[in-house]
Structure formats: C-alpha cells, structure tokens
Amino acid sequence: MWLCRHESERPPETGQPWHLVxxxxxxxxxxxxxLVDAWLKEHWQGRPKYAGILIGGRSERMGRPKHLLERAGRSWLECTIDVVRRWVDRVTLLGMAELPASARSLPVLADVPDRQGPLAGILAAQRWCPEAAWVIVACDLPYLTGEAIRWLLGQRAPGRWVVLPRLGQAGPVEPLLAVYEPQARVLLERVEAPSLVVGDAKVAVVEPPQQLWRSWIDVDTPDEVPR
Structure with missing residues (x-):
C-alpha cells in the first residue's frame, strides 16, 4: 500500500504490484x-476452529465417569462429539480417561502439570495448537445442541479474545462451553481458573437466547441424569 503525498505522485517500482494506492x-x-478492517476479518475468519472436549474429571458426586454415561445406547462423549464436529475443523479430547471405541482415533491431550481443573485442559489445547480458536466443551452437557454451538461461534469478532456466555445478568459465566481465541492464552497463563479472565477488555461476556440455555446445563449427580 502506498499513500501519495500529492495527486501527481506515483508509487515506486518494486517489481510487484501495489495492493492499494x-x-x-x-x-x-x-x-x-x-481496508484494514477487511484484512482483519479475512485473517480472523481463516483461523482454524478446534473443539476441545474436557474429560477425565473425578466425577465424585456422580460416582462414575460422566463422559461414559449413556443415553439411548450411546455415551455422552459420543453424543457431544457428534454435536460439535460439524461446526469445527477438528475435535480433540482434553484429559486422560477411558474412551469408547468410536472416540479412540481422536487426538487426546494430557492436562498441563502446572494448573488444576478445567484450566489444565484448556491450556493443554492452547499450547498444543496455539494458532486455533478453541471451542471448549464440558463432557457433562446432555442437552447440548448444534444451534448453541452455532450461536456461540457467531459471537466471535476481531478483538474478542474470549467469548464467555452468561445465563442472565445475575448468573455466573460459563467457561466450559465458551470460545478461546489464540490471544486468550496470554490471559489464561496468568490465572488459576478460566472464569478469572472476566473484566479484561478483550473478554466478551454474552447472554445466549433463552431457548438455548439448556445447552449450558451440566449434570453432577445421578438424580440429575436425564432419563
């Protein structure tokens, strides 16, 4: 690009065409x-989108691994994979745990050793593929829908490093069905839990349409498991 100082000025010859004069x-x-705005959008939209499904939690209140619970003869993990895979370029499993046969071909990342809880899985994803936008998904969301994933990805925008949903103004943020851009790693490396990035100017807290709220409902005990 060349900015002319006066109308008669022409850019120098470089052997390659100028994109804009x-x-x-x-x-x-x-x-x-x-022009800059269009370039940013093109660069941002071309970023790979990966899904990271968190598994391997202790599931103490449930009494067994939640990702292996079954509904209609299929594990919750398999159902979650089916929902998210059409919206992303690649699905990855975050954490070490027993897997159903259909999921054993997917990449599996161990938690990073310097963090605890879900953040250890999120950082494992970002350190493994730092150029991707990561859709982080908990394994215990039995009501998850593709429409919720589509809506969530639609909240991405240049300048937003993290998209954290919140179910109503009084509710907590939901970091385990959220989007983390590559730049989010700068924020996540400084904290002990993903929700602690709230308040940064680059973090967007957004409210989903009420008809999608069920997708963020997690299950922790046997009594909460859908029948």
Whole structure:
C-alpha cells in the first residue's frame, strides 16, 4: 500500500504490484480503515476452529465417569462429539480417561502439570495448537445442541479474545462451553481458573437466547441424569 503525498505522485517500482494506492483526499483515512478492517476479518475468519472436549474429571458426586454415561445406547462423549464436529475443523479430547471405541482415533491431550481443573485442559489445547480458536466443551452437557454451538461461534469478532456466555445478568459465566481465541492464552497463563479472565477488555461476556440455555446445563449427580 502506498499513500501519495500529492495527486501527481506515483508509487515506486518494486517489481510487484501495489495492493492499494491512495491519493490525498478527505476520504483516504476512511478507505484505509475499511481496508484494514477487511484484512482483519479475512485473517480472523481463516483461523482454524478446534473443539476441545474436557474429560477425565473425578466425577465424585456422580460416582462414575460422566463422559461414559449413556443415553439411548450411546455415551455422552459420543453424543457431544457428534454435536460439535460439524461446526469445527477438528475435535480433540482434553484429559486422560477411558474412551469408547468410536472416540479412540481422536487426538487426546494430557492436562498441563502446572494448573488444576478445567484450566489444565484448556491450556493443554492452547499450547498444543496455539494458532486455533478453541471451542471448549464440558463432557457433562446432555442437552447440548448444534444451534448453541452455532450461536456461540457467531459471537466471535476481531478483538474478542474470549467469548464467555452468561445465563442472565445475575448468573455466573460459563467457561466450559465458551470460545478461546489464540490471544486468550496470554490471559489464561496468568490465572488459576478460566472464569478469572472476566473484566479484561478483550473478554466478551454474552447472554445466549433463552431457548438455548439448556445447552449450558451440566449434570453432577445421578438424580440429575436425564432419563
């Protein structure tokens, strides 16, 4: 790109064509801003989208691994994989645990040793593929729908490093069905839990439509398991 100082000026010969030549005019800054905005969107939209499904939790209140619970003859993990895979470029499992046969071909990442809980899995994903936008999904969301994933991805925008849903203004943020862009790692490496990034200017807290709220409902005890 070349910014001309006067109307008769021409850019120097470089052997390659200039992408844009802007003559002095009142609208030049506006055109430049539009060009930069378009470039940012193109770069951001071309970023790979990966899903990381968190498994391997202790499931103490449930009494057994939640990702292996079954519904209609299929494990929750298999159901979750089926929901998310059409919206992303790759599905990865975060944590070490027993897997159903259909999931054993997927990449499995061990938790990073310097963090605890879900953050250990999220950072494992970001350190493994730092150039991807990660959709982090808990394994205990039996009401998860593709429409919720589609909506969540639709909240991404240039300048948003993290998209954290919140079910109503009084509810807590939901970091385990959320989006983490590559830049989010800068924030996550500084904290002990993913929800602690709230308050940073690069973190967007968004409220899903009420008809999608069930997708964020997790299950912790046998009494809560859908029949």
């Amino acid at each position: 802007l003559e002095p005019a009142a609208s030049r800054l506006e055109r430049l801003a539009l």
